[in-house]
Amino acid sequence: MERIVKYWYPRGMARPREFDEAAVLDAAREQFWLKGYAATSMDAIAAATGLGKGSLYGAFGGKQQLFLRIFDGYCARLTDAVTSGLTGPDEQAYVRLCAHIRATAAAVAADSRHRGCLLAKSVAELSEHDPEITVRSRRTLDGIAVTLADDIRAAQRHRDLDPAADADRLALLVVAVLRGIEALGKAGIGADLVEGVAETAIALLPRVDTTREADEAPCPDAMARNATHP
Amino acid sequence: MERIVKYWYPRGMARPREFDEAAVLDAAREQFWLKGYAATSMDAIAAATGLGKGSLYGAFGGKQQLFLRIFDGYCARLTDAVTSGLTGPDEQAYVRLCAHIRATAAAVAADSRHRGCLLAKSVAELSEHDPEITVRSRRTLDGIAVTLADDIRAAQRHRDLDPAADADRLALLVVAVLRGIEALGKAGIGADLVEGVAETAIALLPRVDTTREADEAPCPDAMARNATHP
DNA sequence: GCCATTGTGGACCGCGTCGTCCACAACGGT
DNA sequence: ACCGTTGTGGACGACGCGGTCCACAATGGC
DSSP, rough: OOOOOSSSSSSSOOOOSOOOOOHHHHHHHHHHHHHHHHHHHHHHHHHTTTOOHHHHHHOOOOOOEEEHHHHHHHHHHHHHHHHHOOSOOGGGGHHHHHHHHHHHHHHHHTTTTTOOOOHHHHHHHHHTHHHHHHHHHHHHHHEEEEEHHHHHHHHHHHSOOTTSOOHHHHHHHHHHHHHHHHHHHTTTTHHHHHHHHHHHHHTTOOOOTTOSSSHHHHHOOOOOSSSSSS | OOOOOSSOOSSSSOOOOSHHHHHHHHHHHHHHHHHOOOOOOOOHHHHTTTTTTTHHHHHSSSHHHHHHHHHHHHHHHHHHHHHHHSSGGGGGGGHHHHHHHHHHHHHHHHHHTTOOOHHHHHHHHTTTHHHHHHHHHHHHHHHHHHHHHHHHHHHHTTTSSSSSSSHHHHHHHHHHHHHHHHHHHHTTOHHHHHHHHHHHHHHSOOOTTTTOOOOOOOOOOOOOOOOOOO
């Protein structure tokens, strides 16, 4: 109802913020990550950030909006991390893929406190009743799948993966495996087993098919075809 | 502090319960499943079951104990369902395995309200701070993996799966894929894509190796080897 | 120095939470 | 018919919740 007149500018600059927004978001994310959405109180966030509730609500507008903002930031970081780990020259596309799978498993295995992934936790808790969370998580996983598919296609071009495989479908399967590894870690599966899952998955990736009867594929040599990765 | 004297028996039978315990547990489970642990109030459960809070606390002892009991029952049912779906003669072991993967994906795909799996939801919310949940979920997933491994071994005996594969590791990978499919469903991935993941996973299972240079394997044909399912 | 504006922090409100308590009901043995 | 025991259900208490409000601080233009 206020600020009806648009042709107007302040008669003086207002009081500047005294807190670092990024730091506050970090602290708040830690709270949500630790306890979950429902079990995290705004008072706890106020205490963790050192802000008064007035500042908190003034700056972020409420629990849902604050969480959604944090969630968005997390999704963006996750997407960026995956993208930066999976882009590069075709020659190393397959290595990058394996490394990414192994790195995910290693991260889960090293997470002794079973903190897990904020996206997974939030989706499990809120997705059913909050379409905002659902659509964001879907977009994030879709983006990861696209990135994976691009890398898989690169590996196919370089003949490290079977060009006959459907890169998009294979990418989504890899996403499923990665989310499954995350779920296994939260359930307390041992670190060695988690990393074993990653190795088994890598071993099952469709390498170049060297055994075609007399197909179209111009595959001269049959070098370097190990179904099991060393 | 009471009941000091052990040599004693009631002077008369006490008032019998007026509610069906199983039905109450069902209704309570529905509440926890719908909203999650933290966001479910005992008053809501009382309302849903029709019990007064006195009866509720008297019969189950509190929120945590009630939930743990429900969780245990859910895990047991889940284990039983998987076991009953994956045991049988060796000749159909491979078919059972594929059917189970497909059935899981189909269930996720058909779950339009993204209700998901109570075990997954509970583990995501509580595992970090409640070792009871962690150990139970670990036991449940371990049991599923064992059942899968047994079925895989049966399929290997029947030469539907490569006997060279490590059944235990492969089983855990399948568990990971199944949990990943569940996670994808909660994130709002489309039904067709979810079922595509299942098909891709099935297509990547290590079938008998028909391409050994001159090995022992008596596998004549190399038909039906599509990385992508039709 | 005054002003309008925005940031700050803590008191405060209404409500929902978990768990307890207690008067009462339904039993079977005596 | 009485009694001890257990089940019942709703009132109750203490507390924590999300969110608002408001007196006050800090700022830059005038």
